[in-house]
Amino acid sequence: METTVNGEPRVxxxxxxxxxIAEIKRDHPDILFHQSGGCCDGSSPMCYPTNxxxxxxxxxxxxxxxxxxxxxxxxxxxxxxxxxxxxxVVPGRGGMFSLDNGREKRFLTRSRVFGGGEACVVADVSGRxxx
Numbered sequence: 545m546e547t548t549v550n551g552e553p554r555v556x557x558x559x560x561x562x563x564x565i566a567e568i569k570r571d572h573p574d575i576l577f578h579q580s581g582g583c584c585d586g587s588s589p590m591c592y593p594t595n596x597x598x599x600x601x602x603x604x605x606x607x608x609x610x611x612x613x614x615x616x617x618x619x620x621x622x623x624x625x626x627x628x629x630x631x632x633v634v635p636g637r638g639g640m641f642s643l644d645n646g647r648e649k650r651f652l653t654r655s656r657v658f659g660g661g662e663a664c665v666v667a668d669v670s671g672r673x674x675x
Contacts, residue, residue, distance in 0.1 A: 555629045564644060565591075569612075579620065588651060612633070632656040633652065
């Protein structure tokens with residue numbers, strides 16, 4: 545599976561997400577992301593120690609952010625394959641088992657449909673540009 549579409553990465557991270565990744569890596573050097581499919585933690589990107597999450601044959605690697613691999617289940621990938629995922633950070637509590645929990649900020653997935661290579665601009669709820 546290609547980690548780009550028309551030269552654009554399937555997954556990106558905002559500066560805030562890269563900062564939180566670096567913070568978590570100080571405590572847990574080897575981590576990965578798995579894009580949650582819903583249920584208890586909604587559609588949050590979950591961050592786990594690499595040795596505590598089993599990547600299966602039904603998981604697809606979207607790419608890497610901050611040197612950390614990002615996976616999604618093949619069934620969810622089928623629904624999201626036309627979108628670029630942008631991992632961001634917002635105030636709040638992370639998923640119960642995710643390493644962002646307890647840090648008073650959490651990862652959040654934003655997305656946009658892949659187009660003709662246009663620049664990706666993401667704004668937070670106040671309209672402030674975040675990437």
